[in-house]
Amino acid sequence: MTGKSPQGETITWQTGHCYLGEILVACTARGVCAVLPGESVEELVADLASRFPHATLRHANDSRADWFSNVMSYLIDSRKPLTVELDLRGTDFQRKVWRALQEIPSGSSASYGDIAQRMGMPSASRAVAGACAANPLAVVVPCHRVLRGDGSLSGYRWGLKRKQAVLSHEQGLSER
Structure with missing residues (x-):
């Protein structure tokens, strides 16, 4: 859809x-x-x-x-299961990326290349970044957990300050 x-x-x-x-x-x-x-x-x-x-x-x-x-x-608390249905709307590729993002546990991260590799498309890291930017479900579809290959923060549709806030919040949860 x-x-x-x-x-x-x-x-x-x-x-x-x-x-x-x-x-x-x-x-x-x-x-x-x-x-x-x-x-x-x-x-x-x-x-x-x-x-x-x-x-x-x-x-x-x-x-x-x-x-x-x-x-x-x-x-x-993103460690709790989300119990509502999601109406994910995007291209087939975007929805595939968003499903892969949902497999990254709270308090963890992955690189764009990692996600592309998991999807069997190792050269698609730029396309993965584009799908992350198109995500309409902040935090619920955790595009904030995707970092550059060197572990540094990169773009976030809602600003790097918010991306850092979500990552810090989740890190604090995992330390409890």
């Missing part, structure tokens, strides 16, 4: 706050389709609307909704 939303599809969204700032979590009838950190609710809703231009966006205004509370709980 591509990132495009079918005409008339309804996407329900809710916002919260955590160590990454404002967080928007969005859900379709199939599952959570976006987890977006940002500076303001307005910015996040605009980002969601640009990702799903044909959808009707509906504010849930219910922080107790299972899909929302489960994602927020996962943001607090």
